[in-house]
Amino acid sequence: MSVKKEAIGKEWPATKYEVGKEKIGEYARVLGIENPVHFDREAAKAAGFRDVVAPPMFAVVYSSPAVGPAMFDSEVGMNFAAMVHGGQEFEWDEPACSGDEITTTAKCLAISEKDGKGFYIFETNAVNQNGDQVVKGTWTCIVRGV
């Protein structure tokens, strides 16, 4: 067996996600983050944000719906039973705030094979309603026994 490479370069339809104040708070609390800019509108505005601001890693909340269909695409053909999330990178620009509408696209950057493992790399790119760059994500999945 070997990896299929036809999906390299494939792009998937953009997803939209409207950021909500309470969802930001829920996410921040799980991580034990206590800065009031993630919970309190006045504190966020006083710190220079448009509204309650998301912690950086909230990027997974609005990026995952974009990358999910890419990972499950049969053209990519990952065997999920043998898949692990091997690596992740995010590069942040404009912070995501409550009320923002984030549009995220996903693309397959690379598929390769080494020592019986398949390496699948996806890129997501998120922009807000003003066209400002929000975050770029690079998602590496490793599949054993390809």
Place this chain on the structure above:
Amino acid sequence: MADLNVGDAIPDLKVTPDKYLTHRYAGASGDFNPIHIDPEFAKAVGLPGTILHGLYMMGLVARANAALADGDPRALKRLSVQFRGMGAPETEIVVSGTVKSVDGDRVVIDTVAAQGDNLTIRNAEAEIQL
């Protein structure tokens, strides 16, 4: 703001996720993969029990680095991690880091997350702007 020089250790972040943390993280993140929330399913696929979400531990790495800028969510510009060992609930996680480079107001920090000897996140590189 922290005054950071190459080789400095950043303050450790120590967190012990409780038994139900993975359920709350699943709800907060939208990742309901049963290996994180169903012990029977996890054991059926060869795991010792439910395991922590890798992205939860990456969130702790982000938190530890943002703490250098008093938790300012604008400070973290880039974070790259490799997930290796599996993380378990009800076990203390220690996030530690060392300053790798300083270029003006941009600081790069090598970070790891570990449970005892088990490095759950290694080769994590965080770039923060102070």
